Structures are given as structure tokens and as C-alpha cells.
Amino acid sequence: MEREFKESIHKAVNDANLTGALGTFSEAYKVNRTKAYEGIDFEELRNRIASIKGHAASNLKELSAQFASAAEARGATVFRTSDPAKVREYILKVAKDNGVKSVVKSKSMATEEIHLNPFLEAAGIEVGETDLGEWIIQLAGQTPSHMVMPAIHMTRDEVADLFSKEVDERLSSDIPRLVKVARDQLRPKFLNADMGISGGNIAVAETGSIVLMTNEGNARLVTSLPRIHVALVGIEKLVEKLADIAPILKALPRSATAQLLTSYVSIISGPTPNPDGSIKDLHIILMDNRRTEMAEDPIFKQALQCIRCASCLNVCPVFRLVGGHVFGKVYTGGIGTILTAWFDELKKSEDIQGLCIQCGNCKEVCPGKIDIPELIMEIRRRLVKDQGLPLLQKTIYAVVNNRKLFHGMLRAASVVAKPLATGGFLRHLPLFLADLTDGRSLPAIAEEPFRDRFKKITQPECAQKAVFYAGCLIDFAYPEMGEALVRILNKAGIQVLFPEEQTCCGAPARYNGAYEVAARNAADNIKALLEVEADYVVSACPTCTVALVHDFSSTLKSTGQQEWLTQATILAKKTMDFSSLLKQLVDQGRVSFKEGQELGAITYHDSCHLKRTLHATEQPRELLTKAGYELKEMFECDMCCGMGGSYSLKLPEISGPILQRKISNIRSADAETVAMDCPGCVMQIRGGFDQDGGDVRVKHTVELLAERMKE
Known part of the structure; x- marks a missing residue:
């Protein structure tokens, strides 16, 4: 990673205000979200949303045309384009043609995506954000750090300082007082604005309607008071029917802020009267910006199921440490990484994709049922395919793909590191390796790996047999875990087999985008683990188990190595994690x-x-x-x-x-x-x-x- 990016990480994790604010919110969010979903079948709800949004993603061109026809029939003007520059130019032309001097905006990530504010300001038009969070960061000269709560990274003391400068009065951090100041400052902007610009949470093709969900009421003022309303909507917000909005309305507030519902839901179907009785000039811009291209990608198409709730950010252990100004560009967090790779360019996601730790929290809570970790893995694969691997990684993976050399080096490391080890730990490493033991001791490599100890274990002859896949850590750092597993399975009447040709599961390579390396590991292990007859393949490492059950097949498919797929499927069906297998054995009375x-x-x-x-x-x-x-x-x-x-x-x-x-x-x-x-x-x-x-x-x-x- 570039030095500047590393420095931004260091600055963020050492910012007590940032980590405190994000940490407190994250803790409360999980509890409140659980309460908000009480009595609701979340899996059934997210399946409905995934189906609705998946159907829309498969029919974007048709739904765009249907929406345009329905909206225009109701009196709106619809502009469709894939070019962000043309979106900016269209809005500026509408403004100039109508003598617009000032604009008020409700929160819109699409306008952030095309950097609309500085463009209009450069043309001499005053632009005022009216969402409280957006107004705060506009005053601070910042960009949103969160897709729903743009100023979540700021403390109320920092906000008080900002507001004090704005009104030229020393303000306390009393929240009701700060809200009153914001209301007093924003009200004249609504009344004086010539144009209101909004986004849209949902666009309904059937009726040509825009659906807005807000808590502050500012969006209603933005869309009703100015004589011109421009709605900028990404085409991924399209759904086919008005009935399709119901599950999204149910999930979005619960997933975004753990509310049962938002304060305001507005459905705009055609122009409405202005306060003076004239009819509002309504312009709806349907923006593509590579969304259709994403929909045509069989892997990334599912990202268009996102309803922009940002729940993936709220549960991410990395996001709550560094925030969106580090973990993201315009869009933040895990889903932001994916959108950046498409709406901007793949290379722009190079740094931020590395922040994903692949814990899977985001996948578990996503109401659009998007496999965000897997899509980030695919970004890594494509980056490696485009740019190749760094020399150091190439060298490491060349060693890992050579089992005898790899295992030989691990044995050698046991000897070399022995003078540095105390009590089974490496607590201090020299020179450039010192950071590796900063805050965490490392285990010393075992003097005798499990594969050597296994040969000395006397086992009973049993009718049932299980192949033990140890993985690198149990084999070379924690052989006692392997011995414990053998004792338990033997007690259950299962003889344990240990094919010595087994090697690294390939997870380190795969998680770094080196799928070709991981595919070689997969093939080597499939051959080793299936060459002996056994009832089970068991692993006491979940990462390794996931590799055997899920990753081998997907990695082989991605690299075009079809010849191993049938055997990979056979291996997956035989493989179990240790606890699940033992639970079965205990229930059967065998242990x-x-x-x-x-x-x-x-x-x-x-x-x-x-x-x-x-x-x-x-x-x-x-x-x-x-x-x-x-x-x-x-x-x-x-x-x-x-x-x-x-x-x-x-x-x-x-x-x-x-x-x-x-x-x-x-x-x-x-x-x-x-x-x-x-x-x-x-x-x-x-x-x-x-x-x-x-x-x-x-x-x-x-x-x-x-x-x-x-x-």
C-alpha cells in the first residue's frame, strides 16, 4: 500500500474521537437492529428484496424505458445518460435556462458520485446542503464518511465549533441548541432557492414515481418549495412495480438506522403545484455510469441489489476503526469498495479493497443478500490479473506451491527461530520483522510437526475412517491439537488417516487475489485427500474447511481448471468441521x-x-x-x-x-x-x-x- 494511504490509516486509528464515535454507534446498532427486526423473518424479507432487485438488474434497459414513458406521461421531463459529465451539463443548462442563482439539495450519493456541488459552484451557483449531516460536512469542507450518516465521524463538540463559526457566536455542544441553529440557518435557504435537487431511494417503472425516505423533512421542502425540482437517480434504484417498494420500505430503516420506519416517505409521481399555483418544473435524470455494464457481469450483477442502507458499514470491524474517509472513496466500506471499482475504475479500489478482513459480518446483515466479501475477492483477482503479483508475493507463492520445499523451510524455521523462542512464543523479532510481534506474540514453530508425531500414534483398526486435513498451523505450530483430534475420533471408533501429500489450503493466496496459485493448492490437496478411502474428511480449522467445502470449486472455476471440479465436489460433500462431526458422534452415543x-x-x-x-x-x-x-x-x-x-x-x-x-x-x-x-x-x-x-x-x-x- 502507498505510504500516504498507510499514514491515513495510522491517523484514523489514533483518532480517539473517530474511533469512539464509530465504536459507540456500532455497539448500539447491533442491539437496536435486533430489536427492530423482532417478529420479522429477515431471511424471507431479504430473499424478496434480492428477487425484486435481481429482476430489475436483469431488465435495466426495459425498466428505464418504461419509467421514462410513465414519468413523461405524468408531465415530468426525463433525461437518460451513462455519462456523468452529461448529467452535470444537463443540470447546469436547466439552471441557466431558468435563471437559477441558488440550489438546495437533499442527501444524494449520486450527486456525490459525479461531484456535482463543486461543478455548480464553479459556474457561480450557490449550492446548499439541507440534510443536517450533509450540511455539517459542507461547512467542514469534507466529504461524507458514511452513506446514510455522512457526519457520523464528528463529535458534537466539533459540530459546535463549526456552527459557532457559521453564526459568529460561541455555542455550547447542547444538541437541541445546535439543531435550532441549523433550522434557523437552513430555513431561509429553502425559501430563497430557485432549484431543489434530490436523489431517490426507489424509482418505480410502472408509475414513473420517485420514492424518498427521510427523517428530517428537508427532502420534502427541497422537492416542494423551489419552482424547479431535479431528481438524480441511478438506474439501479429501479423496480418494476409499485408493490415492489413495500419490502424495501420495511428493510431500509431497520437496516440503516435500526428504526422501525422513517419519519417521512414521499412518493413523487409527476410535477406538483408550486406555492404560487404554477406547476413545478420536474426533471428526472436516470444515470447509468456503468451500471448496465455491471448488470451484464455475471459475478458483479448482484451488487445492484444494494438498497444503500449501509448496514455493511455499521457492522464492519475495520470501518469502525478507520471510518469512511479511509475505507472508501465516494461510496464507503465494503459495498463502497465494489461500487468504486465500477463507477470510478478498478484501480481506484486498489488500496481500499485491502482493508476488508473477510469476516463476513456484512454478508450476514445485507438486506439485498449481496455476498460483499466474495465480490471483494473478485476485485482482488482482477487486480492481480491486470497488474500481476509483487515480486515478494510471487516468491512466497512459488515456495508454497512446492510442498516439499515449503515444508522443508518450515522445519528449518523451527531450528533458526529456536534461540528467539521462550515459553513457546516468539515475543520479539529483530530488525524489519519487529512489527510482526508488536502487540501479539507469535507461536514458535513446533520442533516436531504433527505429520511426524502422527506416525508414532498407535490407533485401533476401525471400520470407519476419517482423513484429517490439518492445515499449516496445526501441522507445524499446534500439533497437540491434531493429537487431541485423533484421540477423540479413535474413541468414537473412527481411525484417522493423514495423507502426507496434503499442503496449504490456498487461502492465503486466494485472499490476496492469486487464484492461479490457490488453484494449484486445490488440485494438490484434492489429489492427496481423495487418494485414500475414508468416510469423512475432517478439519479443525474453519478457514481450511471453507477452502475444502466452498473455495476449491469456485477457485477452479475462476481459473478454468474444469478437470478437477468433479473431484472437488466429491471432496466438499465428505468434508466436515470438527465440532459438527463430533456433535453428531456425541448425539449417537459414540463419545x-x-x-x-x-x-x-x-x-x-x-x-x-x-x-x-x-x-x-x-x-x-x-x-x-x-x-x-x-x-x-x-x-x-x-x-x-x-x-x-x-x-x-x-x-x-x-x-x-x-x-x-x-x-x-x-x-x-x-x-x-x-x-x-x-x-x-x-x-x-x-x-x-x-x-x-x-x-x-x-x-x-x-x-x-x-x-x-x-x-
Whole structure:
């Protein structure tokens, strides 16, 4: 990443006002959103929205034409274009033809997208934002940091300072007083404006209607008081029928601000009378700007299902640390990264796409059912395809794709790092590697990897067999986890097999856009894991499990390696995460746990891939409870720990604060042990506690359950 971008990250994470404001909102949002959706089947609702918006995305040209015809029949003038420059020129021409001197605007991301304000101001037209948040950032000379709450990054003290300068009076940070000042300042702008400019939350092709949803009432004033109304609407806002707006009206306020409904819903169908009795001049601009091109892309088409609620920002652990001025351009956060790559250009998303930690929070809450993490992965793939890999990454992946060389280097690293290791940790690394142990110790490479220890394990002959896919961390850093898994499965009457040709699952390469490298890893592992007959393939690493179950197939498809797809499907069907398999075995009475012993309290951290992709949340909790542990849920148990694979190495300035928040939540749970199902999370959290001086045990679930298993 460029130095300037890194500096912006550093500045943001060290801005206590920014991180405090975003963190407080994020915590409250999750609780309030849950309440707002009580009694509503969110999955059914988001399926309806995805269907409505997906249908519209498949028929943009037809719906645009239908909308234009219906709106013009009601007396509106409709202008359609794909060129942002022509949008600006059209609005300026309307203004000049009508002698417009001043414009008032309601909140519109489409106008931000085309940088309309500075264009009109350069032509001598006064432009006033009237949404409170937009007015605040206009006074500050900033751009929106959030698509729904543009000034969320500012404290009320900062707003008070801005307003004080505007009215030339020292104001306190009393919110009712500040709102009154804003009302007094904005009211004359509404009354004196010649033109009002709005966006549109929804455009209905059937009736030619524009739907606006607001809380402040300013949009109604913008669209009713000035004699000219210009509505700028991206064509992705189109839906086919008036009935299609109902599910969006239900989801948008709940997802955006955790409200049951917005204060105002306006449906504008044709020109309305002006205060003087004349008929308003209504211009509706349908803007394409590569949206049709996006709709024709089979992968990115789903991004047009976005209803601009920004819930993806509200739950993002990275966004709440750095805000939208770092994580975004015009559009912010995860969805903003995708829109930037299309509405601007792919290269403009190069820095911001790297901020995504792939935790999957956004996918879980998106009412448009958009797989934002997967689309960001596709951006990475296309960037690598266009620009190639940096030399260092090429070198690393060349090693990883050579299993014998890769494993040989890991063994060598165990020997080389031995003088630096104390208590199983690397706490201080020399020279340019020092940042890697800043805030988190790293595990020392095991002197004897699991693949060597496995040969010494005596197992009973069993009718059922399971192939164990260890992954790099269990194999070379935490072999004791692998041994615990073998003991448990043996007790259940399952013999464990360990094909030595297995290698890296390819997740590090895939998450960095190097799909060709990941495809090679996939092929090598498919061959190794299927060459032995077994009933199951089991992994105790959710990231690896996701690779085997989901990523191998999609990676092979993306790289055109069709010859491995059938075997990838077979492997996916046989693969299970450890907790889900063990839950089945316990339910079948094949494994049981000791009884009658008082155990200390335990809390559980949900690993991102286990919860959000594999949907295994209750299984590990039920197993730990059956094993006799007292489970205490921690706050934000399912929020990312900051590991993100190589993310913690590339962006320690973001990974570190996320980890510290997780450690704080674990401490607040008042438990002696924290359990998790991911060796990567163990590495992150155990390393954090080592440097933090904490006495909380950090354990993989497999180790805790092995300790409690009846002999």
C-alpha cells in the first residue's frame, strides 16, 4: 500500500474521537437492529428484496424505458445518460435556462458520485446542503464518511465549533441548541432557492414515481418549495412495480438506522403545484455510469441489489476503526469498495479493497443478500490479473506451491527461530520483522510437526475412517491439537488417516487475489485427500474447511481448471468441521464426557468462517456444556479477532486494535478460559494475551474436549 494511504490509516486509528464515535454507534446498532427486526423473518424479507432487485438488474434497459414513458406521461421531463459529465451539463443548462442563482439539495450519493456541488459552484451557483449531516460536512469542507450518516465521524463538540463559526457566536455542544441553529440557518435557504435537487431511494417503472425516505423533512421542502425540482437517480434504484417498494420500505430503516420506519416517505409521481399555483418544473435524470455494464457481469450483477442502507458499514470491524474517509472513496466500506471499482475504475479500489478482513459480518446483515466479501475477492483477482503479483508475493507463492520445499523451510524455521523462542512464543523479532510481534506474540514453530508425531500414534483398526486435513498451523505450530483430534475420533471408533501429500489450503493466496496459485493448492490437496478411502474428511480449522467445502470449486472455476471440479465436489460433500462431526458422534452415543467435576467458567469466541460460512455456532457450545464447562457468553462473541490470515501481518495497525477489543471483551466475561475452533484465532488471541500479561487460558475446543473425554 502507498505510504500516504498507510499514514491515513495510522491517523484514523489514533483518532480517539473517530474511533469512539464509530465504536459507540456500532455497539448500539447491533442491539437496536435486533430489536427492530423482532417478529420479522429477515431471511424471507431479504430473499424478496434480492428477487425484486435481481429482476430489475436483469431488465435495466426495459425498466428505464418504461419509467421514462410513465414519468413523461405524468408531465415530468426525463433525461437518460451513462455519462456523468452529461448529467452535470444537463443540470447546469436547466439552471441557466431558468435563471437559477441558488440550489438546495437533499442527501444524494449520486450527486456525490459525479461531484456535482463543486461543478455548480464553479459556474457561480450557490449550492446548499439541507440534510443536517450533509450540511455539517459542507461547512467542514469534507466529504461524507458514511452513506446514510455522512457526519457520523464528528463529535458534537466539533459540530459546535463549526456552527459557532457559521453564526459568529460561541455555542455550547447542547444538541437541541445546535439543531435550532441549523433550522434557523437552513430555513431561509429553502425559501430563497430557485432549484431543489434530490436523489431517490426507489424509482418505480410502472408509475414513473420517485420514492424518498427521510427523517428530517428537508427532502420534502427541497422537492416542494423551489419552482424547479431535479431528481438524480441511478438506474439501479429501479423496480418494476409499485408493490415492489413495500419490502424495501420495511428493510431500509431497520437496516440503516435500526428504526422501525422513517419519519417521512414521499412518493413523487409527476410535477406538483408550486406555492404560487404554477406547476413545478420536474426533471428526472436516470444515470447509468456503468451500471448496465455491471448488470451484464455475471459475478458483479448482484451488487445492484444494494438498497444503500449501509448496514455493511455499521457492522464492519475495520470501518469502525478507520471510518469512511479511509475505507472508501465516494461510496464507503465494503459495498463502497465494489461500487468504486465500477463507477470510478478498478484501480481506484486498489488500496481500499485491502482493508476488508473477510469476516463476513456484512454478508450476514445485507438486506439485498449481496455476498460483499466474495465480490471483494473478485476485485482482488482482477487486480492481480491486470497488474500481476509483487515480486515478494510471487516468491512466497512459488515456495508454497512446492510442498516439499515449503515444508522443508518450515522445519528449518523451527531450528533458526529456536534461540528467539521462550515459553513457546516468539515475543520479539529483530530488525524489519519487529512489527510482526508488536502487540501479539507469535507461536514458535513446533520442533516436531504433527505429520511426524502422527506416525508414532498407535490407533485401533476401525471400520470407519476419517482423513484429517490439518492445515499449516496445526501441522507445524499446534500439533497437540491434531493429537487431541485423533484421540477423540479413535474413541468414537473412527481411525484417522493423514495423507502426507496434503499442503496449504490456498487461502492465503486466494485472499490476496492469486487464484492461479490457490488453484494449484486445490488440485494438490484434492489429489492427496481423495487418494485414500475414508468416510469423512475432517478439519479443525474453519478457514481450511471453507477452502475444502466452498473455495476449491469456485477457485477452479475462476481459473478454468474444469478437470478437477468433479473431484472437488466429491471432496466438499465428505468434508466436515470438527465440532459438527463430533456433535453428531456425541448425539449417537459414540463419545461421552466425564461427569461430576467442578470446572472453571469458560467463554467462547466464534471464528468468522465457522459461524458465517459453515453456520456452526451451537455445536461447539453444546459440546463444551456437555463436557461440564460453565459457559459465559462474552460481549461481541462473534466479532472478528483481527487475525484474518495474512491480514494481521500486512495491516497490524488495524489488526492490533481489533485484537485489543477482543481481549477486553474476553476479560469482561470473567472466565478462566476462552475457547475457539480456529487455530488462527488461537494464534491471534493467545499471542495477544501473552503480551498483555493476561492469565486467561486460550484453547482450541478440540483440546478442551479431549481433556474431558471418558476413557
